[in-house]
Amino acid sequence: MHRSFFLPRRSGLHELHPLTKLVGVLALVGIGFLARWSHLPIALFLFAVLPLAAWGRIARDLIRVTLTVVLPFVISIAIVQGLFFPGATKTLIDFGFFALKEEGLVFAYGTAGKILLLAGAGLLLLFSTHPSDLMLALVQCGMPHALGYIVVTAIQLLPQLQAKAAAILDAQRARGLETEGTVLVRVRALIPLLSPLVFGALADVDERALALEARAFSSRRAKTSFKELRDTRGQAIARWLILLGGTIVCAIEVWR
Amino acid sequence: MIHFERVTYTYPHTAHPALRDINLDIDEGSFVAVIGANGAGKSTLCAALAGFIPHHFRGELQGRVIVDGLDTATTPLSELVTRVGLVFQNPFNQLSGAKLTLAEEVAFGLENLGVPREEMFARVNAALDIVGLREFANRSPYALSGGEMQRVALACILVMEPRVLVLDEPTAQLDPIGTRELFHALRALISERRCTVVLVEQKTEWIAAFADRVIALHDGAIVLDGTPRAVLTSARLDEIGIRVPRYTVAARAAREQGLWQRELELPVTFEQAVQGFQTRSGK
Numbered sequence: 001m002h003r004s005f006f007l008p009r010r011s012g013l014h015e016l017h018p019l020t021k022l023v024g025v026l027a028l029v030g031i032g033f034l035a036r037w038s039h040l041p042i043a044l045f046l047f048a049v050l051p052l053a054a055w056g057r058i059a060r061d062l063i064r065v066t067l068t069v070v071l072p073f074v075i076s077i078a079i080v081q082g083l084f085f086p087g088a089t090k091t092l093i094d095f096g097f098f099a100l101k102e103e104g105l106v107f108a109y110g111t112a113g114k115i116l117l118l119a120g121a122g123l124l125l126l127f128s129t130h131p132s133d134l135m136l137a138l139v140q141c142g143m144p145h146a147l148g149y150i151v152v153t154a155i156q157l158l159p160q161l162q163a164k165a166a167a168i169l170d171a172q173r174a175r176g177l178e179t180e181g182t183v184l185v186r187v188r189a190l191i192p193l194l195s196p197l198v199f200g201a202l203a204d205v206d207e208r209a210l211a212l213e214a215r216a217f218s219s220r221r222a223k224t225s226f227k228e229l230r231d232t233r234g235q236a237i238a239r240w241l242i243l244l245g246g247t248i249v250c251a252i253e254v255w256r
Numbered sequence: 257m258i259h260f261e262r263v264t265y266t267y268p269h270t271a272h273p274a275l276r277d278i279n280l281d282i283d284e285g286s287f288v289a290v291i292g293a294n295g296a297g298k299s300t301l302c303a304a305l306a307g308f309i310p311h312h313f314r315g316e317l318q319g320r321v322i323v324d325g326l327d328t329a330t331t332p333l334s335e336l337v338t339r340v341g342l343v344f345q346n347p348f349n350q351l352s353g354a355k356l357t358l359a360e361e362v363a364f365g366l367e368n369l370g371v372p373r374e375e376m377f378a379r380v381n382a383a384l385d386i387v388g389l390r391e392f393a394n395r396s397p398y399a400l401s402g403g404e405m406q407r408v409a410l411a412c413i414l415v416m417e418p419r420v421l422v423l424d425e426p427t428a429q430l431d432p433i434g435t436r437e438l439f440h441a442l443r444a445l446i447s448e449r450r451c452t453v454v455l456v457e458q459k460t461e462w463i464a465a466f467a468d469r470v471i472a473l474h475d476g477a478i479v480l481d482g483t484p485r486a487v488l489t490s491a492r493l494d495e496i497g498i499r500v501p502r503y504t505v506a507a508r509a510a511r512e513q514g515l516w517q518r519e520l521e522l523p524v525t526f527e528q529a530v531q532g533f534q535t536r537s538g539k
Binding site for chain 1: 306308311312333334337338341342343344345346349350352353354355356359360363364365366367368369370371372373376380398409412413416
């Protein structure tokens with residue numbers, strides 16, 4: 001069972017320093033989002049994210065999860081924007097009450113591409129980087145360690161919260177709760193799921209805080225690290241170049 | 257090693273003190289069990305012992321708690337953790353949630369304390385050895401059973417090499433096998449490191465077999481204090497809501513039937529019960 005997004009594989013992508021990957025992902029997303037050319041996000045996904053995923057031997061998982069995340073968004077955006085895009089004139093299909101408009105679909109395509117790129121690039125980082133490596137790298141370059149901790153535990157604990165939700169749902173089902181059927185039935189089933197989940201998580205917070213204190217979490221001494229991150233001079237230079245290049249491209253797109 | 261001097265503590269927004277005038281001395285290397293009904297003040301005692309009162313919990317504290325020569329009220333919590341370790345009930349909530357292998361998880365406290373990396377390996381391995389989980393060092397801490405996870409939580413505290421170990425109902429969520437493994441780890445700890453152990457525990461049979469001394473709390477005050485055999489056979493146990501060991505219950509019933517000699521002390525362990533019954537039959 002997956003306890004985090006990380007997929008341990010032996011690959012060059014996995015070996016990269018987390019910051020190198022983070023900077024790369026940020027540059028891809030930044031450029032994809034700010035670009036005027038509406039095909040760019042999808043082009044970046046196809047010709048940058050996917051080859052990198054293939055190099056990291058995580059392409060199959062990446063495509064599967066990205067599509068699972070992105071498809072519901074894309075479908076709803078396409079419907080909403082296609083039918084209700086403000087000021088759209090070019091009708092493609094007329095349903096009588098509503099009409100599918102070309103401008104709306106074009107806008108939906110642009111947005112969908114951005115979501116696809118964001119999800120794909122984000123998962124590329126999360127799938128190939130051990131969460132504690134990512135935190136360590138960020139803390140080492142000056143991020144407050146408490147913030148790093150919060151980010152990483154949030155990522156790590158998400159699958160665990162899912163498992164807990166499934167257990168609660170099973171328990172409620174065993175007591176006769178209907179969870180399948182119409183939308184209304186499903187929405188109603190959320191209430192007995194959410195309250196134990198949320199209140200349970202809140203109750204855990206206090207014990208977690210105490211347990212962290214018991215392990216010197218708030219110690220003011222300079223922290224050390226059990227894990228060591230492998231970094232190379234080449235990567236350090238590459239990071240600055242990507243950062244610089246990405247910023248320049250973004251700036252050009254914004255001020256053009 | 258541990259010294260409580262007239263300690264009274266009241267939680268914020270409550271009228272009645274959770275600890276009342278506690279005077280207590282615990283020697284180095286002893287294994288002390290604390291028993292009591294819900295709300296008797298057991299967890300509060302642990303929190304006071306580990307310095308979480310007054311550093312984490314507000315409220316009103318009177319008296320002094322001295323652990324390993326340090327006054328808990330004036331020593332920062334992050335210094336105290338290297339002297340007093342605290343293990344909680346829920347093993348899952350004690351893991352940092354930020355580490356993917358057992359060894360890294362155990363090293364978390366050392367990282368926070370700024371222990372040099374070269375020193376960590378030996379300390380992590382030693383802690384994992386005591387709890388018997390060395391071979392799992394590279395596994396995910398979440399892929400373990402509840403009992404194993406609780407031993408990880410213990411190792412996470414042990415790695416900081418505290419001289420006093422406080423455990424607040426660590427076996428509450430464990431099955432009998434997990435409980436046995438934890439008790440054996442504690443015994444190893446006392447014999448190998450001369451740690452002082454203070455254990456809050458409901459399972460009186462286990463206390464009887466392992467502890468040197470038992471303290472019973474009731475309504476925030478110490479009502480019984482002595483050897484397991486003296487405290488666990490006390491007639492007051494039922495009155496303060498503590499389950500009597502089954503060997504004691506059996507011998508009491510036998511005594512009413514004339515099957516247990518009146519002058520013989522009631523047993524609290526299996527061995528004592530066997531011995532007592534054999535004495536009667538003259539073997």
